[in-house]
Amino acid sequence: xxxxxxxxxxxxxxxxxxxxxxxxxxxxxxxxxxxxxxxxxxxxxxxxxxxxxxxxxxxxxxxxxxxxxxxxxxxxxxxxxxxxxxxxxxxxxxxxxxxxx
Numbered sequence: 329x330x331x332x333x334x335x336x337x338x339x340x341x342x343x344x345x346x347x348x349x350x351x352x353x354x355x356x357x358x359x360x361x362x363x364x365x366x367x368x369x370x371x372x373x374x375x376x377x378x379x380x381x382x383x384x385x386x387x388x389x390x391x392x393x394x395x396x397x398x399x400x401x402x403x404x405x406x407x408x409x410x411x412x413x414x415x416x417x418x419x420x421x422x423x424x425x426x427x428x429x
């Protein structure tokens with residue numbers, strides 16, 4: 329079986345990179361994402377404060393279940409703050425890894 333000549337003329341090197349002016353509204357979307365990150369960090373701080381209060385109440389009232397829930401809440405709040413703060417860095421890291429494949 330012989331392939332037609334048009335099949336053999338496919339491009340071998342595709343070079344596509346993100347641009348910031350390809351679609352209208354990119355700057356507004358960046359503002360929305362930045363505001364969402366700020367809200368996420370504020371909520372993580374609020375969750376950390378509330379969880380620390382629950383942890384303290386549980387520890388001072390000899391309630392190990394409540395103290396355990398408070399500790400878990402502190403860890404979850406810290407994890408959420410790490411993800412919110414490092415999200416741009418993580419996406420850039422994996423973008424760069426993907427570009428090297």
